[in-house]
Amino acid sequence: MGDDDGLDDDLHARLKGYEGRPSTVAGAGRDPVNAPMIRHWCEVLGDTNPAYTGPGATAPPTMLQAWIMAGLSPHTGRARPYEELLALLDEAGCTSIVATDCEQEYLRPLRPGDEVTYDSVIESVSPRKTTKLGTGYFVTTRTDVRVGPDLVGTHRFRVLKYAPARRPAKPPERRPRPVVNRDNAGFWEGVRDHRLLLQRCADCAGLRFPWLPGCADCGCPDWDTVDACGEGTVFSYVVLHHPPFPAFEPPYAIGLVELAEGVRMVSNVVGVPYDKVRIGMPVRLEFRRYDDELVLPVFKGVTA
Amino acid sequence: MSARTRDSLGGRAAVVGIGATEFSKDSGRSELRLAAEAVRAALDDAGLTPADVDGLVTFTMDTSPEITVAQACGMGELSFFSRVHYGGGAACATVQQAALAVATGVAEVVVCYRAFNERSGRRFGSGVRHREPSAEGAALGWTLPFGLLTPASWVAMAAQRYLYTYGLTPEEAFGPVAVTARRHAAANPAAYFHGRPITLADHAASRWIAEPLRLLDCCQETDGGQALVVTSVERARDLPRPPAVIAAAAQGAGRAQEQMTSFYRDDLTGLPEMGVVARQLWRTSGLAPADIEVGILYDHFSPFVLMQLEEFGFCAPGEAAGFVAADRLPLNTHGGQLGEAYLHGMNGVAEAVRQLRGTSVNQVPGASRVLVTAGTGVPTSGLVLTAQG
Numbered sequence: 001m002g003d004d005d006g007l008d009d010d011l012h013a014r015l016k017g018y019e020g021r022p023s024t025v026a027g028a029g030r031d032p033v034n035a036p037m038i039r040h041w042c043e044v045l046g047d048t049n050p051a052y053t054g055p056g057a058t059a060p061p062t063m064l065q066a067w068i069m070a071g072l073s074p075h076t077g078r079a080r081p082y083e084e085l086l087a088l089l090d091e092a093g094c095t096s097i098v099a100t101d102c103e104q105e106y107l108r109p110l111r112p113g114d115e116v117t118y119d120s121v122i123e124s125v126s127p128r129k130t131t132k133l134g135t136g137y138f139v140t141t142r143t144d145v146r147v148g149p150d151l152v153g154t155h156r157f158r159v160l161k162y163a164p165a166r167r168p169a170k171p172p173e174r175r176p177r178p179v180v181n182r183d184n185a186g187f188w189e190g191v192r193d194h195r196l197l198l199q200r201c202a203d204c205a206g207l208r209f210p211w212l213p214g215c216a217d218c219g220c221p222d223w224d225t226v227d228a229c230g231e232g233t234v235f236s237y238v239v240l241h242h243p244p245f246p247a248f249e250p251p252y253a254i255g256l257v258e259l260a261e262g263v264r265m266v267s268n269v270v271g272v273p274y275d276k277v278r279i280g281m282p283v284r285l286e287f288r289r290y291d292d293e294l295v296l297p298v299f300k301g302v303t304a
Numbered sequence: 305m306s307a308r309t310r311d312s313l314g315g316r317a318a319v320v321g322i323g324a325t326e327f328s329k330d331s332g333r334s335e336l337r338l339a340a341e342a343v344r345a346a347l348d349d350a351g352l353t354p355a356d357v358d359g360l361v362t363f364t365m366d367t368s369p370e371i372t373v374a375q376a377c378g379m380g381e382l383s384f385f386s387r388v389h390y391g392g393g394a395a396c397a398t399v400q401q402a403a404l405a406v407a408t409g410v411a412e413v414v415v416c417y418r419a420f421n422e423r424s425g426r427r428f429g430s431g432v433r434h435r436e437p438s439a440e441g442a443a444l445g446w447t448l449p450f451g452l453l454t455p456a457s458w459v460a461m462a463a464q465r466y467l468y469t470y471g472l473t474p475e476e477a478f479g480p481v482a483v484t485a486r487r488h489a490a491a492n493p494a495a496y497f498h499g500r501p502i503t504l505a506d507h508a509a510s511r512w513i514a515e516p517l518r519l520l521d522c523c524q525e526t527d528g529g530q531a532l533v534v535t536s537v538e539r540a541r542d543l544p545r546p547p548a549v550i551a552a553a554a555q556g557a558g559r560a561q562e563q564m565t566s567f568y569r570d571d572l573t574g575l576p577e578m579g580v581v582a583r584q585l586w587r588t589s590g591l592a593p594a595d596i597e598v599g600i601l602y603d604h605f606s607p608f609v610l611m612q613l614e615e616f617g618f619c620a621p622g623e624a625a626g627f628v629a630a631d632r633l634p635l636n637t638h639g640g641q642l643g644e645a646y647l648h649g650m651n652g653v654a655e656a657v658r659q660l661r662g663t664s665v666n667q668v669p670g671a672s673r674v675l676v677t678a679g680t681g682v683p684t685s686g687l688v689l690t691a692q693g
Contacts (some may be wrong), residue, residue: 030571101622124460163550172633175449175451176432176433176434176448176449176451176453177443177448178445178446178448178449179436179437179442179444179445179446179448180437180442180445181437181438181439181441181442183439183442184445190547200422209568210442210443210446212611216559216560219503222570225578235459235465235572236461236462236464236468236567237464237516238452238457238460238461238464238515238571239512239515239516240454240457240514240515241511241513241514241515242432242511242512242513242514243431243454245428245433245451245453246433248451248659251388251512251515253452254447254450254451254457254461255565255571256461256465262566264567264568265446265568266446266447266450266452266565266567267450268450268451277463279465279468290449294449296449296450
């Protein structure tokens with residue numbers, strides 16, 4: 001959280017003018033302190049303290065705010081100064097709000113049957129602050145909770161009223177990079193030029209893929225390349241469902257494509273729904289750009 | 305070449321101790337500590353002490369070096385230490401390495417171990433998104449930009465072709481493998497799925513992971529450690545437990561072999577590297593499929609169990625699903641990696657030893673000849689273990 005230079009912050013000066021002014025006047029709890037709400041609270045929190053059950057039970061002190069909450073209905077009990085303060089902030093672009101913390105003091109236990117009343121005051125407005133959420137002002141209200149004339153507790157509640165920070169655009173997820181080394185760089189250079197290059201043994205003329213610095217059939221280390229014609233069929237395929245990976249949206253199909261030249265390579269089958277890919281399906285090579293540095297050879301399903 | 309002639313390793317060494325940690329999803333301790341616990345437990349089981357050990361073997365993937373395990377267990381000098389590569393393909397090969405050392409007198413007592421926090425730490429199932437540009441990295445790199453990133457998806461590519469070739473559905477082909485493993489695990493208190501058998505309908509209803517693989521076709525992810533003690537058959541006679549004699553041990557890699565991505569060769573319906581292992585095991589042990597009483601076949605994913613049965617000649621190509629459904633061979637009696645735990649195949653070797661001792665929770669009466677295999681889809685290994693005599 002950054003403490004902005006507030007010296008020339010006119011808005012802050014105007015907001016400070018509301019300190020000490022009421023935010024709620026003569027509020028009343030919607031229900032008396034009661035055993036069912038106490039029981040629900042304790043069950044949800046797993047609080048088994050025996051002081052909260054049976055004859056002579058008291059309410060958990062931390063329920064203080066529960067007895068004064070306005071419910072889901074629109075806020076109707078706000079005093080005019082607090083409405084004005086919020087409106088000033090809205091006009092200044094601080095249109096978002098988040099509750100940040102509260103502090104409570106307990107003066108005496110509350111018991112079923114107690115009927116609470118309360119008054120709230122705008123206690124303080126912070127200088128302009130910048131947080132990860134955005135830039136705005138922390139506004140603290142203090143609520144004095146009473147039963148009859150007796151003060152039973154105070155509830156300080158702090159909100160950040162702020163202009164949301166513009167989130168930097170998330171860089172798009174990128175596919176895993178090809179693993180390029182001295183043995184296979186020629187293949188990926190070909191892909192950049194939209195060529196699918198197969199190695200051809202200088203001795204036995206066998207075509208091979210993946211790229212290796214020697215022929216698996218005859219062991220000859222010498223080779224040149226030929227351009228694949230781009231026609232092929234799906235030899236096998238997988239539909240990936242789980243786990244999901246960045247840059248891929250499951251389910252998606254990965255094919256093992258047998259090229260017309262007789263070698264196989266793994267690629268994506270595109271232009272066909274993932275659940276329509278089949279073994280034996282004819283496919284045709286195309287090159288797709290996935291980001292500023294990645295072009296891949298993929299295979300478009302050729303449907304009859 | 306050992307793949308063509310009978311080797312002389314058979315019958316020279318034996319597994320005399322097994323020990324494991326609990327199998328869990330979060331061990332709460334280091335991989336080194338798991339390794340040390342498993343090694344100590346195996347030595348206790350063998351009636352030996354750390355001072356007796358002069359050799360250690362593990363996987364290249366293991367994070368606990370032999371020298372560090374030796375320190376943590378209070379071992380002295382080591383004359384043999386070795387690691388085997390290719391993931392779970394190393395499992396039975398660690399025992400082969402130990403047997404080779406023992407048979408040649410390079411070491412006298414060798415402990416094989418594997419320990420990891422594979423569930424709470426680095427999960428293999430979470431996939432690969434980047435590899436260094438080594439030869440090994442480049443080999444896997446051909447699939448990564450297209451989103452083929454997980455072990456399940458690499459296996460699924462072959463599984464799909466298998467189904468297509470033999471006209472099978474995933475339910476009828478793979479369901480019986482999963483159901484069999486879970487039935488055995490249900491009776492095994494050490495198994496994660498103890499007391500939780502499944503039906504074919506459960507298998508068919510489980511969600512797709514990498515079609516045609518469903519969730520229930522995939523092994524677990526496990527934290528734990530498993531160790532095995534190997535010594536000579538002569539020394540084994542003086543030890544408290546009945547020895548599991550290493551009648552044959554073999555490694556195998558096929559032509560145009562890759563790690564998990566052997567997509568560019570053959571018809572994709574078998575595991576040629578396991579065929580290499582099978583030929584050696586049958587030749588050296590002098591046994592045939594009909595002689596085997598229990599099969600502990602590596603089951604990180606159900607489809608490769610079928611292909612292994614076919615490679616070993618238990619049934620003809622394409623017939624393994626029916627073979628499993630008919631319960632023709634007691635299979636993965638500990639629950640396998642689908643049901644007991646994923647310990648990279650080492651827990652399977654321990655189960656083979658229990659069967660020969662007569663102490664399995666799913667004991668095959670009088671079992672005296674057990675086949676164990678290691679990781680599939682990778683260069684791999686296997687063992688035939690037999691009871692003494």
